[in-house]
Amino acid sequence: MIRAIIFRLHLTVAAAAGVVILMLAATGVILSLEETVTGFAERRYRVAAPAGAERLPPEEIAAAAGLTATSLSYRSDPHAPVRVHEGQARYARVNPYTGQVLATGPGGLERFFEGAHDWHRWFNVSGGSVRRARAVTGVVNVAFLFLLLTGPILWIPRPVTRRSLANVLLFRPGARGARRNLNWHQVVGIWSVLPLAVIAATGVTASYPAVGDRVYPMVGNVVSAGAWPAGSVSQGVGIEGAAISEDPARALDPDLSAVFATAEAWAPEWRTLILNLPRSSDSEVRVEVQAGRAGQPQRTGFLTLDATTGAARAWTSFADDTPARRAQQFLRYAHTGEYWGLGGQWLAGLFSLAAALMVWTGLSLAVRRLRRFVRRRRAPPTSGTA
Template sequence: MKSTFRTILFWMHLVSGLVAGIIIGLMSLTGAALAFEPQLEQWADREARQVQPPPSGAARLPVEELLARVRAAKPGVQPQGVTVYADPESAVLVSTGRGSGVYVDPYTGDVREQGGKGLRAFLHQMEELHRWLATSEDHRALGRGVTGVCNAAFLFLAVSGLYLWWPRRWTWKTVRPVLWFKGGLKGKARDFNWHNAAGFWAMPILVVLTASGVVMSYKAVSDLIFTLTGNEPPANSGPFGQTAVKVPEPPPGATPLGVDALFAEAQKQVPAWESISLRMGGGPRPGGQREGGPREGAPREGGPRGPQAMTFSIKEQGGWPLFASAQLSLNPFTAEVLRRETFADYNSGRQIRTWLRFLHTGQALGWAGQLVAGVASLAGAFLMWTGFTLSWRRFFRRRSTVATTEQELEQPPVVS
């Protein structure tokens, strides 16, 4: 019975790899290319982001002035977010769209373009391929559906491959041939050894990457995380699920405070801040989630009427987890703190869901996690290649060998 199950599982493993292997290989290669995306973008921006503070210790320009400089330098472009860094030698980042923005010297107001246009275009293309096969807006749902199914197939391949690899008897003689890459092998023996050795070392990581990908691809699976931890799933997809913050009705004729006053209050709330980002409506939410709606406290179209809270994302120096940030919502008229949320305030479902989001890219564990995720992604592509070669030998080389043998038998013997 066990042998029958193993045979059935083997053929399911083989067919799943043949059907989804090309897409899985593509997702693995693009995932490896994106492993160090944040560091690559920071490296590309190193010149634009670096500023020289005045030797006299002159005060920084107001954030409102910096935003005005961006609007003047780029007519028709509406800033969607602004990030201020505690490092006095860092420029202020003004977001102008998804993945795009400019740097502004906080002392001179000089507007600088982001660096590495070619690199950014390449990374953007890799992300498009990885998430929805670079399909157009009209077919993006289909592309996302295909990558979601293939990612789920990859998870099955990882789990079933681990089961098929598992030795019937744990002895050094049985484990050694599939534990490490052996030299001097050729043909099927080489492919078999490479496939098993790569799978042994990469599969635990690939299980994490693919399982987290499944959670991100399917809201029902994401909601299950909340349900199993006894928490109500959020209405929107993703780990954030924040409810709107209600702003008290201001007195008649009241006007919103300036951005600088709100930034000053945000700095008071987290004295050891490393960076503070203000979402000005329509900009990207933490972790790539987008938030629609008007800007700077205006009522949202189709949403609740009335003023909207100004929401800051504050990164603290030496904070843990590495991806954690405090979410601060302020009254735009009084700078009163309406809500403050840190990672510790999240319910268990939201904490797990957020961890999975950043484990998928390896960023949850810093550059070391990104390196492991990148190498495992390359191993995933290698597994697809060796899996295809093993299948080719199984289905075609055998036929070729049999035909050659039959042809040799039909030929009359050579008489010398």
């Protein structure tokens, strides 16, 4: 009786939310490939790095882009172009040795992935509809979590024998039609249930800030604070023992070359440096230092420097955040797998593909069940014989 009730609830929730879950899973697969695909596309813009050549000063690179530059994004790869950003909407790829503009963006590939992001988060709506759309995706994540929790109850065979367990743990190559779909649905579900439960649960915290506010303090106590990189401005010593500038005087003549040199020396293992260009009234420059890939906040820090001398004034990293803030960032990037690097992102994509297959086979089984029900209702009643 209880199993029958759970089955009906499982079927009802799946029928109501299945199409949206399928969309979220499909866009999740696409987004898991974003860094890999754009990385391959970026290779066409690789530049020659002559032996002993040095990059042009940041001011010259910014001027060469022909934009109202707000930030410069450097890669540690000497063959990578520098991205000169104008806000968040536009950028130019600039050869850091010659100042040649290689291309401007965003291009079609980046707009495609941006659209996939928007569909995954809020159905690609805009304006005041975004909040309502995010609430819907949150409900769907809750529904998916319910399906993942009730699914194993229905998949456990009765009675439990070696053969019955093999039917739900292993693929059956010879199965066809509904039996194949049921086998795939059960096998993929059993092996994917725990990772998919994590993905769904972290999606709920992102969709509902009120839920996140209750979860973050608890999760923050178990998230490692990390210890990257070594060195602390608060100790009163900067790069290579140089005294830290504490003069808050306004910057009249920024020296971005000195700022960049200090940032490079601060974290020799850096992968990406994002230099935020100061305004004329700013006395400080902020540089984002990434030692890992995008989505790894535990390997990211922010260095504040004197705009005129390039001396370090302050350093903040993942370890300096509150436990709640660390938990928020951890759950955000655990949802996509990015927290664990490219491998984690690919695994998240693989399990998203598994979710898509589960939804597809589940809906197929539901449609077959509906057709049988309709046929029975339409079948003429059998008349008794004398």
